[in-house]
């Protein structure tokens with residue numbers, strides 16, 4: 434292992450090395466969750482016509498207080514030919530276009546109706562219950578910009594503008610390689626010395642929580658050829674997540690396999706707990722194209738979880754053109770003693786409280802080791818405890834990041 438770097442430096446290196454992917458043309462439905470790569474301008478006025486906002490009667494303001502014959506019925510989806518006839522009104526339903534001459538829509542509840550005649554209230558305001566053409570958005574107006582997240586609302590906007598395609602930054606491809614001779618398949622009895630592979634399913638779930646369906650989860654025993662073969666099979670993934678075999682033990686062969694695969698180590702070892710042996714490498718493609726990012730996460734499940742949460746999520750964000758997840762501030766609700774020396778990331782539960790002042794109250798859920806995902810499995814955040822701090826008191830400020838549940 435090379436000299437360990439701080440967790441802040443490690444995160445900065447990951448973000449620096451991850452290059453935002455080129456945009457692609459996709460259907461709006463497939464773009465949801467992606468970052469937009471072009472401005473979206475209105476293809477016309479919205480609404481496209483003066484739209485009735487209530488069920489009622491389209492009238493002229495000068496007819497206020499009069500009793501008028503109803504000239505016809507105008508439901509949504511239809512259009513009246515010509516002007517509103519003088520001295521008459523039109524029954525109109527929400528969403529229908531107000532014909533020229535109609536200056537207000539008087540709600541149904543505000544008129545007195547006698548068969549084919551209605552008596553209007555004494556006061557009728559010009560423009561009442563009519564959304565003028567272009568009042569929500571005018572032709573050519575830019576409503577979404579490059580860098581914006583395509584949300585379901587944005588999908589609605591794209592549909593309004595009849596967009597069949599949109600330019601957006603795709604999600605990176607990602608796959609997982611689990612290593613370790615002790616790992617047993619999901620079914621069947623465990624032989625002595627075996628454990629279940631929990632990291633593979635956990636990492637796949639973390640990728641899915643970010644909208645990425647993993648390409649594959651491959652398994653390699655603790656043999657150089659096996660890890661190399663898995664890496665070869667993973668050659669076209671943007672992000673390769675390896676777990677296990679990244680430390681300094683006799684069978685920790687991931688660093689060597691990565692070197693033989695042609696990956697350049699950016700760092701190996703981070704001054705953090707859990708997950709000190711974390712390795713980050715990148716590899717130039719055989720043919721010109723995207724650079725591959727490779728993460729060797731420690732096999733200990735909690736260290737593995739933190740490695741994805743903190744570093745791989747940041748890489749995914751940068752590749753996808755998204756801003757990095759913000760760091761939150763909270764207030765501890767209990768005191769704490771710990772060993773200093775390395776930045777610690779501890780699972781916790783943050784809850785908003787309004788009294789006596791608005792803030793997040795944070796409870797830590799420390800486990801017994803870097804393997805322990807059991808004590809903290811109800812957590813909703815990771816609390817970051819600085820290396821130089823060895824005790825914290827109730828009410829002390831702390832930094833945390835949300836876990837994507």
Ligand code: AMP
Nearest residue numbers: 611613630631632633677678731732733
């Ligand atoms: P390693 O990083 O390979 O030294 O493994 C550290 C610890 O994590 C060992 O106790 C392994 O058995 C355990 N471990 C490694 N891979 C996995 C995995 N995929 N699922 C659960 N535990 C694992």
Ligand code: MG
Nearest residue numbers: 613677678732
């Ligand atoms: Mg191992």
